[in-house]
Amino acid sequence: MPLIVDRGADWFRSLGTEKSAGTKVVSVSGNVRRPGNYEIELGIPVRDIIYGLAGGLEPGRRVKCFFPGGSSAPVLPGTDENLDLPYDFDSMAKAGSMLGSGAIIVIDDAHSVVDVALWTAEFYRHESCGKCSPCREGTNWTVKMLDRINVGEATPMDIEVLAQMQANIIGNCLCVLGDSMAMPLGSMIEKFRPEFEDHMEAARQASEAEAAAGDLELTGSVEGAAA
Numbered sequence: 001m002p003l004i005v006d007r008g009a010d011w012f013r014s015l016g017t018e019k020s021a022g023t024k025v026v027s028v029s030g031n032v033r034r035p036g037n038y039e040i041e042l043g044i045p046v047r048d049i050i051y052g053l054a055g056g057l058e059p060g061r062r063v064k065c066f067f068p069g070g071s072s073a074p075v076l077p078g079t080d081e082n083l084d085l086p087y088d089f090d091s092m093a094k095a096g097s098m099l100g101s102g103a104i105i106v107i108d109d110a111h112s113v114v115d116v117a118l119w120t121a122e123f124y125r126h127e128s129c130g131k132c133s134p135c136r137e138g139t140n141w142t143v144k145m146l147d148r149i150n151v152g153e154a155t156p157m158d159i160e161v162l163a164q165m166q167a168n169i170i171g172n173c174l175c176v177l178g179d180s181m182a183m184p185l186g187s188m189i190e191k192f193r194p195e196f197e198d199h200m201e202a203a204r205q206a207s208e209a210e211a212a213a214g215d216l217e218l219t220g221s222v223e224g225a226a227a
């Protein structure tokens, strides 16, 4: 503020881009080595924020995805193309997300995107006031269906239903909270569907192996008792 008062609005508008003038305080959190709040000139590359100001990731890790503007923003995969995007309102919108609050949450490749989806959905289910059905039921069923994927009870159809559910929540709630869950969840399913499918299949096989081991143990104890 003192700099703007001292140097004037034109000076401030000379920073940033034509449509996103000036600076913005961004909050970088998640899997970075120097999380914190940084004042940046709008339009600098996302990579400079994550790898420069926020210190990058732990050695050997790469960005799986990032929320460019808070947990309600659709995630962007950590591709070179996305990391080279200018961090401004227009560029984030054109990339299919939003700059939003300027809270950049970085997820590295050590994390399952299904877990990230579950944490996000659990937060919004907790925050839902319950007044309207798309949000109340949508957040609740999203958590339940992600739980089904995690315990190996889901089928590929469930992932499709989960995706459709997010599309049906968006634009149909009384306030923005329902959309705030559905937008990032929808983007995770759209951009990481193979990971959802692999996770579901691995959980299903683990669950079957556990059940088979339980059957063997039971058979062994029955035979032991009979002997």
Ligand code: SF4
Residues within 6 Å of the ligand: 127, 128, 129, 130, 131, 132, 133, 135, 136, 173, 174, 175, 176, 177, 178, 179
């Ligand atoms: S969208 Fe808003 S009003 Fe509707 S249940 Fe969720 S928090 Fe309540």
